[in-house]
Structures are given as structure tokens and as C-alpha cells.
Amino acid sequence: MADATREDQASGRDTGMPLVHAVNVMKSFDGNKVLKGIDLDVRKGQVVCLLGPSGSGKTTLLRCINQLETIDGGRIWVDGDLMGYQDRAGRLHHLTGKAIAAQRREIGMVFQRFNLFPHKTTLENIMEAPIQVKGEKRAQARERAIALLERVGLEDKPSAYPAQLSGGQQQRVAIARALAMQPKLMLFDEPTSALDPELVGEVLAVMRELARDGMTMIVVTHEMSFAREVADHVVFMDDGVVVEHGDPASVINNPQHARTRSFLRRMQSEPQAVEHIPESLQDAIAAEKHHDLKEDE
């Protein structure tokens, strides 16, 4: 299965327009230029990690793809759709809020601070968008929500409220919530940065599984080992521009640019959050259990 998707993706790499095609994207906040002309191509099935120091514009770029920020210049296409605008006879017109909402349906997003709906249970969080946005039947949405909870290893928590879950569990629910809309593309905005170190592994394990199933993903992360193992392509950004990009082995192990080198050196001198990331979700859960046992002692 995993191999098959890899092959599809390999053939997709040679033909057709990339799933995400961003050209010369610019964005400023109050005159402060955050993105200074970014080009980015992500092909179907690819996992792209955005790396770079904080303030380099990685998160802003991710938010622009999903139109949580409007761009000041350039264009972004997702699966052939121009995001946020309509090209009518060569002139760009702003899309209505409704049309923008429709474009967002196809794109799942996972936030640094989870942003689960605190007044809804785990299951209700996952069912909310399929029912409210797609008009799915309750029973059907419920069935799929349960399957998704199983997929992220939380099948025993359907009626827990987010406040009753650990950070790692909340982030796994957030991933399931995004997947419930059956997106073509998943955006991850520093999904493990708000987590205690021992909870990082379980979230990365879910993401790794997702990548293996052929999901197209753009991940803003500081987890170098994750980028090295899972990414097909890494993009190093600094000060609003792409400094260098390429396959992870060459960018991370053999950076060409001085800025990349100094950033990576700083990252390596800091203690890494997780030395050994478990191979699969089961391992992560076992590790958590082990941790609990230690806590009990």
C-alpha cells in the first residue's frame, strides 16, 4: 500500500501541476515584510518540511496557503484552484467568504496550540465539520469519527472533553478532526512545539503513519529527526525568503548556505526533545504507558 502510493507519487512528480503551487508570495504586517516573494511547489503525496528560525515566515506561509492570512502579492494554487481570488478575463476578483470557506474544506490544518473546541467532546469535535459543513448524516459522521479516533489511538476517549486530555492526546484528536473532512492536503503548524517532551513522540508517530498512507503534508517543525526521516523535501526559510531547499539528506546533513549551517548548528547544540522516536503509534503508546508506570512509583 505504502509502496503503491510512493509509485503514484513518483509518476505524479513528472506530470501535471503540483498540488500546491505558490509563486512569489508576499505578505507584510504593518509595513513589516514577513514574506518577501516565496515560491513553493508541493506534489501530491509529498511531505514537505518548512524549517527555519522563529520569525522567518514559515508559519505565515502556512497560514497564507489556508487563507487565514490574505496575501499582498503573488498567487497560490491548491489543486489547480487559485486561492482567494477569481481570475475573470485576466482581472483578479476577491472571492466571497462562502467561496473561501469552500476552498478551505479541502485543506486540513493542525495548530500549535491544538485549538480543539473545549465545549465539545472528542467525538463531537471530530463530527462537527462533516455535519455542519458537508451536511453529512449524524450516524455516518459518528461512524467515521470513531474510526478516526481508532486511527490516532484514542478509541477509549470518545466522550472526554479536551480539558481532560493530555497535550499529546489533544493534538492527536486535532489531527483526527482535520482528517474527518477528507482533505487533499494537511498543514501542520509546529504541531509538537507546545507539548511536553515525552508527549512529542506519540504525535509524530501519527503524522508518520499519515505520511506513509500517502497524505500530502506541509509541516512547519523544529523536529530535525522527523524532517530527516519523513520529509521528501525540506525548505529552509530565513527572514522571509527561501534560503535553500532540496531533499532532507542534503539540506540537513550538507547545507550549502551559511545561514542554514548556523541555524542547524544551533538546533543541534540544543538538547533534542526526543532522541528515539518510536517506529509506530503502538510504540509511542507503550512508551507513554511506561512513563505512567514510572510516575506511579
Next chain:
Amino acid sequence: MMLSSFITNKRWDWGFALQVMNQTPVLEGLWKGTIIGTVGAMIIGVSLGIVIAIMRLSENPVLKWVAFAYTWFFRAIPRYVLLAILGSGVGYLYSTLDVGVPFGQQLASALGLSSNLTFLTLNVNALSNSIIAGIVGLGLSEAAYMAEIARAGILSVDKGQAEAAQALGMSSGKTMRRIVLPQAMRVIVPPTGNEAIAMVKDTSLLIAIPIIAELFYQTSAIGVRTLKIMPGFVAATLWYLIICSILMVGQYYLERHFGRGFGQKKPKDRRFARGAGMGGA
């Protein structure tokens, strides 16, 4: 001393106060003026208030300005004065209100149409002495206060909530209704309880309209007629205490409903405690 005087001082005349509480005009005033007035004014106040709060927080400058002007005007004008204006002033200025095309009558005569483009005619003088005028007046005033309360509530909800809902493809209306407002209610309900209780008491201002089918007017009228003024006041006080107590119980249940998921009560099941064993995985 104080307590014993309640019993020993004959002038309290509790028996008479209880009798006053049970008089038909008093009960009618309680129901038609105080209770219906409160409920009606709060319904207008809360719903209009939330609309104004959303307008105030929108990016559209016109909506923003209208909401600001509304809040400014209705917070600045005393309720008693507002009710007096609605009761007598508006009917004097406009004896009927026509709902139709703007300048319809002038347009129709210019074009020689048979209809004058008016769809509905309201007789203001007939309405201005009814409880409807009272409900509208108190409701409009209340909406200005509720708008500020609702605005605080909406602002208290983390911005990430709306972003998460929008990232899932929800429209801004649905995001507000399904995600933001239910969480804002947790902050909105306690001060709204205050407002509802204040409204019960402010229905005594309906006399400015004038509406006499109202609790305080009726009880004090009996007190004046029988020369037992204090027992009349006591009767009104007791009724206000009873109604407000009922409202406070209602507020408790509302707060419990909107507080779910915010960790104010213990989890029902120990399984959900943080870090507990992940059975079955």
C-alpha cells in the same frame, strides 16, 4: 431586637401584606407588567445586544459605527426618560407609522399610482400605552448594555477557536453560532443574570409610559387607599424577592450548561483523568 420587632410591632401587619400579595389587580400587574415585561424586554435585549456586539466587532466601518452610536445613545438616556418619550412623545410626533417604500407617498402621487406604496400602517397612539411600548423601551435600553456584555464574552474566546473552525471550512456565521458564541456564553451568562434581575426591578419604571398593570404601582396603590402604606411595600418586596430567587436558580443551571468542558466539575469517569492507562490500545 430587629427580628423580634418583625413579630411584635403590629404596624408591620404581615397578614395584610400577604392579603395584598393575593389581590387580583396585584397578581395581574405581577404577571402582565412585571413578568411579561421582564421576559419580553430581556428577549429583545439579549438578541439585539448580541447582534450589536457582532456588528461592533465586524470589520465593516458602517456596521461598527452604527453599533457604537446605538450603544452610546441608549446607555446615556435614563430608562425612565426613554419610557416617558415612548409613551407620550413618539405618539405626539408620529401618530401613525407607515411601513413601505421610502418617500412612497410622494413618489406615488408624482407618478399617479393608485397605491401609495405603503404596506403596513401602525397606530402609534394605540400601541404607546400598551405593554408593547414598555417592552420595546426597556428592550432597546437593555440591548445597549447587553451589547457590551456580549462583546466582552466574544472577545474572551481565544482567536484560535475561530481559526480552527474556519480552517475546517465553516462559514463565519456558523463559526460564530456553533463555536464562538457557545463559549462566550460562559462569560456572558453571569452578568446577564444581573441584568435580568435588574430588569425585574426596572419594570416598576413602566409607570412612566404610563402602564399601571405593574406590581409596584398596584401594591402601593392598595397601600395608599387603605392607609396601610408599609404593608403594601412589604407585599411588593416579597414578590420581587420570590421572582429574583427563581431567576437565580435558573442562572445556576444555565451556567452549568455552558460551563461543560471547562473543568468546573469532576470528570464523571476516572478513566478520563490525565495520563491514565490507555487500556485496549
